[in-house]
Amino acid sequence: xxxxxxxxxxxxxxxxxxxxxxxxxxxxxxxxxxxxxxxxxxxxxxxxxxxxxxxxxxxxxxxxxxxxxxxxxxxxxxxxxxxxxxxxxxxxxxxxxxxxxxxxxxxxxxxxxxxxxxxxxxxxxxxxxxxxxxxxxxxxxxxxxxxxxxxxxxxxxxxxxxxxxxxxxxxxxxxxxxxxxxxxxxxxxxxxxxxxxxxxxxxxxxxxxxxxxxxxxxxxxxxxxxxxxxxxxxxxxxxxxxxxxxxxxxxxxxxxxxxxxxxxxxxxxxxxxxxxxxx
Amino acid sequence: xxxxxxxxxxxxxxxxxxxxxxxxxxxxxxxxxxxxxxxxxxxxxxxxxxxxxxxxxxxxxxxxxxxxxxxxxxxxxxxxxxxxxxxxxxxxxxxxxxxxxxxxxxxxxxxxxxxxxxxxxxxxxxxxxxxxxxxxxxxxxxxxxxxxxxxxxxxxxxxxxxxxxxxxxxxxxxxxxxxxxxxxxxxxxxxxxxxxxxxxxxxxxxxxxxxxxxxxxxxxxxxxxxxxxxxxxxxxxxxxxxxxxxxxxxxxxxxxxxxxxxxxxxxxxxxxxxxxxxxxxxxxxxxxxxxxxxxxxxxxxxxxxxxxxxxxxxxxxxxxxxxxxxxxxxxxxxxxxxxxxxxxxxxxxxxxxxxxxxxxxxx
Numbered sequence: 001x002x003x004x005x006x007x008x009x010x011x012x013x014x015x016x017x018x019x020x021x022x023x024x025x026x027x028x029x030x031x032x033x034x035x036x037x038x039x040x041x042x043x044x045x046x047x048x049x050x051x052x053x054x055x056x057x058x059x060x061x062x063x064x065x066x067x068x069x070x071x072x073x074x075x076x077x078x079x080x081x082x083x084x085x086x087x088x089x090x091x092x093x094x095x096x097x098x099x100x101x102x103x104x105x106x107x108x109x110x111x112x113x114x115x116x117x118x119x120x121x122x123x124x125x126x127x128x129x130x131x132x133x134x135x136x137x138x139x140x141x142x143x144x145x146x147x148x149x150x151x152x153x154x155x156x157x158x159x160x161x162x163x164x165x166x167x168x169x170x171x172x173x174x175x176x177x178x179x180x181x182x183x184x185x186x187x188x189x190x191x192x193x194x195x196x197x198x199x200x201x202x203x204x205x206x207x208x209x210x211x212x213x214x215x216x217x218x219x220x221x222x223x224x225x226x227x228x229x230x231x232x233x234x235x236x237x238x239x240x241x242x243x244x245x246x247x248x249x250x251x252x253x254x255x256x257x258x259x260x261x262x263x264x265x266x267x268x269x270x271x272x273x274x275x276x277x278x279x
Numbered sequence: 280x281x282x283x284x285x286x287x288x289x290x291x292x293x294x295x296x297x298x299x300x301x302x303x304x305x306x307x308x309x310x311x312x313x314x315x316x317x318x319x320x321x322x323x324x325x326x327x328x329x330x331x332x333x334x335x336x337x338x339x340x341x342x343x344x345x346x347x348x349x350x351x352x353x354x355x356x357x358x359x360x361x362x363x364x365x366x367x368x369x370x371x372x373x374x375x376x377x378x379x380x381x382x383x384x385x386x387x388x389x390x391x392x393x394x395x396x397x398x399x400x401x402x403x404x405x406x407x408x409x410x411x412x413x414x415x416x417x418x419x420x421x422x423x424x425x426x427x428x429x430x431x432x433x434x435x436x437x438x439x440x441x442x443x444x445x446x447x448x449x450x451x452x453x454x455x456x457x458x459x460x461x462x463x464x465x466x467x468x469x470x471x472x473x474x475x476x477x478x479x480x481x482x483x484x485x486x487x488x489x490x491x492x493x494x495x496x497x498x499x500x501x502x503x504x505x506x507x508x509x510x511x512x513x514x515x516x517x518x519x520x521x522x523x524x525x526x527x528x529x530x531x532x533x534x535x536x537x538x539x540x541x542x543x544x545x546x547x548x549x550x551x552x553x554x555x556x557x558x559x560x561x562x563x564x565x566x567x568x569x570x571x572x573x574x575x576x577x578x579x580x581x582x583x584x585x586x587x588x589x590x591x592x593x594x595x596x597x598x599x600x601x602x603x604x605x606x607x608x609x610x611x612x613x614x615x616x617x618x619x620x621x622x623x624x625x626x627x628x629x630x631x632x633x634x635x636x637x638x639x640x641x642x
Contacts, residue, residue: 169365172332173426177379178353187378191369 033248037061041243048244060249063242070250072223073230078257080145080215080226081208087150088204089197096159096193097185101171111160117153122213130217140221149208155200162196163189198268202261209258227254281466282343282356282433283308284329289338291324298324300490302338306434306468306483311460314470315477316487317513323438325487326470330359330436343433353382358427359436362443364419366411366426372398373407376426390429397428400462417448424459434466441476453479474514478502486510504640508633511562517590519627520601524559527628533638534628536561540597541575546626547638558631563621565590568603570611571620577601579615591617 007015032051036044040057043050064070098104099111129148130139138144166189174184215226225233231250284306291299299321306312314322327333329340331352340348347355358379366375373394380390398404401421411419420440427435437456441449457480460467471477477484478498486493486501486509494506505511511519525539527550534550536559537543544561570591581592584607591603591611603619611617628636 167363167365169361169363170367172330172352173359173361173365173367174378175332175352176330176357176359177426177430178351178382179378183382188367 033251036245036248037252039245039248041245044244057245060242060245061253063246064249064253069222069225069230070227070253073225073227074253076142076145076219076224077209077227077254079142080211081205081257083142083146084149084208085201085204087146088152088155089201091150092152092155092159092200093190093193093197094185095156096161096163097189099156099160100163101168101189102181114153114156117151118157122148126213126217133218139218140224142224144218145215145224145226146208148214149204149211152204155204158196158200159193162193166192195268198265202265202268205261206258281308281464283310284434284466284468285339285341286325286329287339287341289325289328289340290336291321291328291333292336297490299328302492304485304492304495306466308343308466309464311457311467311469311480311482312485313477313481313483314468314485314487315472315474315514316493317472320487321490322470322472322485322487326359326436326438326468329355329434329468330357331355332359353379356433357436358430358432358434359438360420360423360427360440362439364411364423364440364443366419366422368411371408371410372403372414372422372425375411375422376429379426379430393429393431394425397425400428400459401425416444417452420444420452424456428463432465434468437467437469439471440469441471441473449476456480474516478514484514486513488513504637505562505627505635507635508560508562508629511627511629511635515564517565517592517602519562519564520599521560521562521629522595522599522601523597524556524561524628527554527556527559532623534636536626536628538575538595538597538599541595541599544575544621544626545623546628547624548626548628548636549639551636554636555630560629562627562629562635563601564625565602565604567622567625568601568619570603570605570609570617572618574618574620575601577603577617577619579611579613579617582609582611582613591619593617 035051036048037060038056038058039051040055040059043053043055095114099107099114133139133144138147170188170192171184174188179188210228211226212228212232215229216232219225219229222233231247231254234250235247284304286302286304286306289299289302290297302321302325314325316322324333328335328348329342331347331350335348338348339346342356367378370378376394376397377390380393385393394407395404398407401424403418403421403425406414406418406422411422414422420443423440441452444452453476456469460480469476469480481498483495484498484501485495488509494501494510496504496506501510502514505514508521512521522538522541522544524536526537528535528537529550530545532545533547534554535543535545538561544563546561566588576596577591577593578595579591579593583590583592587607589605589607589609589611591605591609593601593603595601601619603617605611624638624641626638630636
């Protein structure tokens with residue numbers, strides 16, 4: 001396969017300006033929300049052009065601090081996202097190890113069944129799942145919010161592939177070093193899967209943090225709202241909110257953890273998105 | 280603490296495919312034995328069965344008098360060095376060496392002492408805090424050996440440990456392994472497909488082919504008196520030239536072998552009674568030949584100058600290839616026609632089944 005031809009200076013310039021335009025298009029809504037969040041509600045009620053009119057305020061953020069509902073939703077989102085991420089990492093690692101390394105009857109068939117899970121849309125199972133959770137009294141509980149997201153076929157697939165990529169001689173060396181199966185998993189193989197765990201963890205966290213569909217069904221009690229549901233409920237009852245600036249401040253507040261996670265694990269996110277092409 | 284290894288009637292199958300068939304072998308305590316054979320002959324499988332990494336379908340393995348084939352790999356008292364080294368990438372050199380000792384509850388002081396002792400022997404004591412990816416291939420190889428040494432095993436198992444090294448480093452490491460064996464006096468089993476490694480390291484070589492042991496013997500015994508045609512062709516570089524024998528008759532000093540279209544090759548091999556010449560062949564090593572006024576007519580195709588000697592690769596009138604040897608300063612060139620004399624005492628005769636016959640050993 002021949003190497004890609006280097007791009008010319010003109011082509012480079014076109015690509016640069018294309019990137020600039022796309023970046024502006026991507027960032028403009030975020031900048032707009034950020035601008036609104038620092039604008040007085042009263043001024044915005046007369047028209048959103050007030051955002052450019054110098055009506056700067058921090059009141060919307062101080063109102064969040066005074067609104068216990070938002071903090072409660074934030075805490076709920078954090079518990080659900082962290083819990084769900086931990087669950088996915090633990091189960092995917094254990095399942096991946098079992099599928100990749102242990103010999104047991106039905107291993108291949110069950111792996112295929114797990115992969116089928118990738119093809120089943122959530123909407124298709126939502127009613128039976130709702131009924132099961134009703135029967136088990138799991139609605140409006142943290143477990144109820146976390147549990148469906150913990151069975152992540154993609155996570156099992158990813159970890160299985162990663163475990164398979166580790167040379168089996170490493171396990172064999174550990175067996176000769178008199179290590180038990182669990183010790184080999186815990187002390188030798190699991191640390192080698194950290195890049196995959198980081199990728200899986202980030203995506204699971206982001207998915208759980210932004211999830212709207214299941215929390216809307218399961219967390220109907222206001223005390224169990226996650227941030228997405230809480231903020232959406234504020235917008236539905238717009239007349240009862242303190243205004244557009246406050247809603248924008250809520251949205252910014254909700255995005256902060258995601259932003260922090262992204263900044264810390266940026267390298268792993270890029271690696272995951274580029275499918276491992278970036279080393 | 281070295282121990283003898285006794286392998287009795289060992290068989291290994293993968294489904295319906297038999298890869299080792301009724302293998303029996305005894306390795307003395309402190310002996311350096313090399314399993315040599317082409318790819319797929321079962322030599323690595325045999326080593327892995329001793330290590331416990333492959334199940335035994337039939338037969339027994341004993342180490343130091345104790346039967347071990349039912350024990351887990353870590354309980355057998357063996358240590359193994361892998362071709363890829365199989366170091367734990369996230370652990371330092373020290374942690375790599377200590378891991379096996381921690382698993383059997385050895386005290387920290389004792390672990391540190393053993394790690395330091397092994398590191399000094401292998402001259403890697405300055406690398407103890409480094410991770411494997413910060414080491415060269417040769418250094419990783421030493422760490423892998425160090426990890427085996429600290430366990431003070433009854434036997435060391437090496438699975439082609441030099442294959443990943445470059446030629447110069449391979450030669451040096453070979454020498455160091457030989458010195459290590461002398462120093463430790465340990466039982467060592469070494470798998471390779473490289474006959475130079477086998478010849479230079481082994482007390483005894485086990486030649487394997489097609490699920491079976493073809494021959495067990497000291498390096499020069501295997502080289503000079505191969506038991507079968509396979510061994511004769513496999514051991515030695517350049518490979519032994521094999522010519523088809525049309526007939527074999529009793530000559531004045533030994534068997535006289537007629538090669539169609541070439542002539543007669545005299546040997547010092549006592550002709551076995553009732554020898555069947557069907558499918559028989561004669562083997563000649565290059566160093567047992569020299570250009571002469573009489574002998575086999577050879578058309579030289581390639582001249583390979585090695586400095587101290589020259590190898591002449593050529594073709595006989597019957598189409599068979601022959602490698603002959605001449606002096607380093609020879610004037611023979613490609614395209615020349617020369618006559619090649621063969622030392623009768625060094626000719627090898629093979630019957631149709633591949634069984635070898637040699638001239639009697641000189642007293």
